[in-house]
Amino acid sequence: MNDEYESLLGRLRARRSIRDFQDLPVSRADLSRLFEAARWAPSNHNRQPWRFLVLEDRARIAALAAGVGRRLGELAESLPAVAAPHAQELVRHATVFGRAPVVIVALHRRPVQLAQPLMREAETPVLVSGEPLSVAMAVQNLLLAATALGLGTCVLTAPLLARSAVEAAIALPAGCEPTCFVAVGYPAETPPPPRRKESGLIVEYLDSPTPP
Numbered sequence: 355m356n357d358e359y360e361s362l363l364g365r366l367r368a369r370r371s372i373r374d375f376q377d378l379p380v381s382r383a384d385l386s387r388l389f390e391a392a393r394w395a396p397s398n399h400n401r402q403p404w405r406f407l408v409l410e411d412r413a414r415i416a417a418l419a420a421g422v423g424r425r426l427g428e429l430a431e432s433l434p435a436v437a438a439p440h441a442q443e444l445v446r447h448a449t450v451f452g453r454a455p456v457v458i459v460a461l462h463r464r465p466v467q468l469a470q471p472l473m474r475e476a477e478t479p480v481l482v483s484g485e486p487l488s489v490a491m492a493v494q495n496l497l498l499a500a501t502a503l504g505l506g507t508c509v510l511t512a513p514l515l516a517r518s519a520v521e522a523a524i525a526l527p528a529g530c531e532p533t534c535f536v537a538v539g540y541p542a543e544t545p546p547p548p549r550r551k552e553s554g555l556i557v558e559y560l561d562s563p564t565p566p
Contacts, residue, residue, distance in 0.1 A: 365498055367547070372506025373450045375539030379410075380456045384503050388458075388538070391499035395492035398484030403463040404492045405530055410456055418523045419452025425516035448512035454537035458496075459520075461530040462489040489533040496536065506541035509534050 389406060397403060409415050423445050430441035451457050465483030480486060493509060500507045511534050513520060520532060 365501060369497055369501045370506065370541070370545045370548075371508045372537070372539070372541045372543060372545070373453070373508055374542040375454050375506065375537070376542045378455065378540045380505065380538055380540070384505065385456065385538075387503060388496045388499050388505075392492040392496040395488065395495045397488035397491070401463070401485075401488070403485040404489045405461040405463075405527055407459040407461065407524060407526075408456065409459070409524075412455065414523070415454065415457050416452050418457070418520070419449040421519035421523055422513045422516040423449045425519040426512075429515065444512060448510065448515065450508065451510055451513065451535050451537040454508075454539045456538040458536040458538060459524060460489050460493050460533045460536060461527065462486050462533045464529050464531055486533050493534060493536060500538060504540070505538055506543075508537045510537065511535075 385408065392404065392406070393402070395404075409418070426445045426448055427441070430438065430444070433441060462485040465480060465485050497507050497509070513535050514532055517532075520526075526532065
């Protein structure tokens with residue numbers, strides 16, 4: 355089998371979501387390497403709609419996590435009783451970035467509205483626009499680069515539920531929307547390989563094989 359493919363597959367299998375980090379800084383040189391990998395991701399019409407805001411101040415990161423936790427706690431008060439027991443778990447997952455020495459806020463540009471008539475049949479117009487998906491591909495490049503550098507990462511979208519807390523702590527660039535948070539640091543844990551569905555459960559070939 356192709357050696358380059360095996361090398362890539364090994365990197366993909368080695369990546370883990372890390373939620374516990376060593377108390378060590380991440381160098382600007384390594385952060386630059388992450389963004390160099392990210393910027394080579396494909397994007398819709400090569401618009402490269404990504405922006406990355408980098409937080410390195412531990413006190414500011416902790417304050418942001420605390421603000422997100424408080425706001426989610428307030429929002430959880432309106433949950434129905436059956437969902438309330440899960441609120442603390444949500445807060446815990448949403449604020450895990452507070453343990454990281456670096457937090458990257460990945461942003462996508464808001465889609466232009468000129469093609470709105472074409473979106474009438476799309477249930478998720480923002481995804482059809484391609485902007486969030488382009489950023490997601492850039493983030494995946496970043497995650498793989500981090501793994502190659504011995505860094506751990508964790509992607510979070512739950513903090514975006516506390517939008518007001520995020521905006522109170524971070525000045526978002528005009529015309530941009532947050533896509534996700536990425537916690538970055540040196541791992542203080544070694545999670546086991548995650549379970550994965552077999553390919554036969556996720557792939558369906560719609561056409562018969564072409565005769566040789």
